[in-house]
Amino acid sequence: MKPNNTSDEIINCARSLIISGGYNGFSYADISKVVGVRNATIHHHFPTKSNLVRALIVNYREQVQLGLAELERNVPEPVEQLRAYIHYWESCIADATAPFCVCALLATQLPVLPEEVALEVRAHFRTLSTWLTSVLERGVAQGRIRLTTSAKIEAESFMATVHGAMLSARAYDDAKIFGAITHPLLKRLL
Numbered sequence: 001m002k003p004n005n006t007s008d009e010i011i012n013c014a015r016s017l018i019i020s021g022g023y024n025g026f027s028y029a030d031i032s033k034v035v036g037v038r039n040a041t042i043h044h045h046f047p048t049k050s051n052l053v054r055a056l057i058v059n060y061r062e063q064v065q066l067g068l069a070e071l072e073r074n075v076p077e078p079v080e081q082l083r084a085y086i087h088y089w090e091s092c093i094a095d096a097t098a099p100f101c102v103c104a105l106l107a108t109q110l111p112v113l114p115e116e117v118a119l120e121v122r123a124h125f126r127t128l129s130t131w132l133t134s135v136l137e138r139g140v141a142q143g144r145i146r147l148t149t150s151a152k153i154e155a156e157s158f159m160a161t162v163h164g165a166m167l168s169a170r171a172y173d174d175a176k177i178f179g180a181i182t183h184p185l186l187k188r189l190l
Contacts, residue, residue, distance in 0.1 A: 011056045015056055019099065050117055057124065079139055082135060086183075103121050107121055130155075136154050162185075
């Protein structure tokens with residue numbers, strides 16, 4: 001998303017800082033340096049860090065929902081939707097535009113997150129799981145996807161594998177690891 005105002009710039013900066021250092025890995029002073037505004041300006045838009053991160057996650061969830069809706073419109077085939085979802089993350093990791101899902105990263109920090117942030121992170125996972133479940137169910141109905149357990153469990157496994165592949169790519173500092181992990185996942189479902 002291209003920032004169109006100070007609030008968007010602050011949110012985008014916070015997202016980058018969270019992806020690189022986690023919830024406690026940044027301060028308003030860090031954002032101030034990057035965005036070029038005073039701390040007071042940041043506090044004007046987001047009185048507390050939890051307000052800022054909650055707004056970031058709400059914004060992120062809206063972007064994800066728009067992206068999934070666009071995927072549904074443009075890629076009608078369930079198998080191709082799964083392939084496109086994996087390809088999206090593979091591209092983001094390879095070119096470092098979004099090397100990690102901000103909600104996946106924040107999920108690792110749930111015990112230390114303010115409740116209003118944790119609720120948004122959990123809501124993201126529920127939304128993604130619901131979408132993946134529906135894609136898998138449609139694929140099964142069409143005879144294109146084969147499941148060994150319920151679509152809901154397979155969706156959770158798919159999501160965990162994709163997020164785990166992000167973690168492995170980061171741990172090994174090798175973007176190719178993501179594809180090495182996720183491509184066999186798709187083959188298993190076909």
